[in-house]
Amino acid sequence: MTTPKRVEIGWPALGIAVTAELDDRNAALAQSLWDAMPYRSLQGHALVAGHHLYHVAPVHSLLYQAATYKVEDRRYEPDGTIFASRLQHLGIKYGELTEPMPAIPIGRVVPDDVDSLVEAGRAVWEAVYTTKKPVIAEVRRAGENSGHSLPRLTVTDPEADALIGDLHAETERIWLEAPQELVDLHEGRIPSCAGSYETVLTTLLFVNGETRPLGYAAYGGLVRAAYEDVPLESLRHMARILTSTPAEFLAYCGLEKVWYFTRRTLDCIDRIDNRDDFAALMAHMTLYLNCLGGWNLHLFPWQVGDHLRRVSASA
Numbered sequence: 001m002t003t004p005k006r007v008e009i010g011w012p013a014l015g016i017a018v019t020a021e022l023d024d025r026n027a028a029l030a031q032s033l034w035d036a037m038p039y040r041s042l043q044g045h046a047l048v049a050g051h052h053l054y055h056v057a058p059v060h061s062l063l064y065q066a067a068t069y070k071v072e073d074r075r076y077e078p079d080g081t082i083f084a085s086r087l088q089h090l091g092i093k094y095g096e097l098t099e100p101m102p103a104i105p106i107g108r109v110v111p112d113d114v115d116s117l118v119e120a121g122r123a124v125w126e127a128v129y130t131t132k133k134p135v136i137a138e139v140r141r142a143g144e145n146s147g148h149s150l151p152r153l154t155v156t157d158p159e160a161d162a163l164i165g166d167l168h169a170e171t172e173r174i175w176l177e178a179p180q181e182l183v184d185l186h187e188g189r190i191p192s193c194a195g196s197y198e199t200v201l202t203t204l205l206f207v208n209g210e211t212r213p214l215g216y217a218a219y220g221g222l223v224r225a226a227y228e229d230v231p232l233e234s235l236r237h238m239a240r241i242l243t244s245t246p247a248e249f250l251a252y253c254g255l256e257k258v259w260y261f262t263r264r265t266l267d268c269i270d271r272i273d274n275r276d277d278f279a280a281l282m283a284h285m286t287l288y289l290n291c292l293g294g295w296n297l298h299l300f301p302w303q304v305g306d307h308l309r310r311v312s313a314s315a
Contacts, residue, residue, distance in 0.1 A: 002027070004107070005034050006142035009092075011043060013135050016120045019142060020082055022107035025069040029084045030106045032061045038140035038147040040176060042294050045121070045128045047302065051095025053121055054085070055137050056290045058150045058175075060283040062088050063220050064227040067104040075100055080109030080117055086224070087216050088290050090139070094121040129302050136176060150175060153284065155277035159268050167261060167284040171291055178295050185254040186299045194253045204300060207253050210246045211296050214258070215289030218242040219282050226279035235278055236269045258292070261285065 002024050010017030022030040036059045046052035062084055071077055075097045083091040083103045092109065094117045109117050127135045138146045152168045155161045184190070185207065188200045195203040222239055230238075243262050251259030265285055272278050 005030065007034070007037065007107075008138075008140050008142050009109075010138045010140075010146075011120050011124070011135050012138060013133070014120055014123050016116050016123070017138075018109050018113035018117050018120070020080070020107050020109045020113075022082070023105075026067050026084065026104055026106050029062070029065055029067065029104065032059050032065060033057060033084065033090065033106065034141070036151070038138070038144065039150075040136050040138050040146070040148040042176065042291075042298060043124050043127075043135040043137040044294055044297060045124045046097075047128075047297065049099035050097040051118075051121055052091055052093055052097055053124060054089040054091040056088055056287070056294050057084075057090040057139075058287065059088070060151060060153065060223075060280075060287065062086060063223045063283060063286060064279075070102045070104055072102055073100045074103035077103070077105060078108065080111070080114045081105050082107040082109065086220065088220065088286065092117065092121075094118050128298055132299060134176075134178070134298060148176075150287070153280040155272070155280050156274070157268070157271050157277060160272055160277060160281055163261075163264050163268060164281060164284050166264075167288050170257065170261070171284070171288045174295065175291055178299060179257075179292060181255050181257060182292070182295055182299055186301070190254050192252050192254065201301070201304065203253050207250060207255065208293075208296055208300060210250055211255070211258075211289065211293045214243065214246045214250070215286055215293050218246070219286040219289055222282040223279050223286055226275050226282065229275075232273075232275055232278060235275070239269055239282070240266055255292070258289070261288065 004021035004023050007020050007022060008017055009020060022034060039058050041055040043055050063086055077093055079094055081093045084106045085091060124135050127133050140146045150172050153164060155164060222235060226235055247259045247262035265281060
């Protein structure tokens, strides 16, 4: 067994930091995360699964890198377990989980810091559910300085490479600051007047329902398909099928940049003549959408449903 890689995960706004060790259960995934450090990201919290923290990690390879070890049900893993996800998330279990699903562990918060992790988890839940004050996670190698950068891939076609440059710049711009398009939408400024009878919550619900799968499933799925040897022409065809309609709808709801970047992507994919370049462009679209989706989940007014609470089967 190799020596564990020690990392520090901190939330400066909360005055809390924990130490964790990345292990060799999924050594390649742990190494990819290690290589990406230091970085910062908007801290999110599970909204359905239970006591679980996650954030978007700026690591393209998380989308496709194969796991060598999986647990069948993450509910039974120790509190403090760190997971990598093909949704491009770094997740940390800090208490009870209700969602039974396989997961990919890559490390664990040291036992002495689990109480601090629980404190951070509860504070992040309050930020996501009620206050809407962003909490930024800082992830770094233990003993090293904090910092941040987003990876920028390159491709051979000049037009596609210029598009990647623009996507990279836009993703950097919104990575740690809420996109104005989303802020306007959540404050009811919708140029198209989307929302029947002047409602806003209905539009927010549909935006959330389209943004997450567009990043997680459509663009992220295209990256995985490219690394699974799907023919390039089939990849182009699936890109048009999966991305155009939801992106155009999101533009109608106020997220015009999603449609702008999607149109540019679809316009240039016929110029891309190799699978690696296709995957690189789709990876940048994925990171952009996943960042946007993270902000949308943070801004969403979950507290308006506070009167709706789960009841027991016997009630």
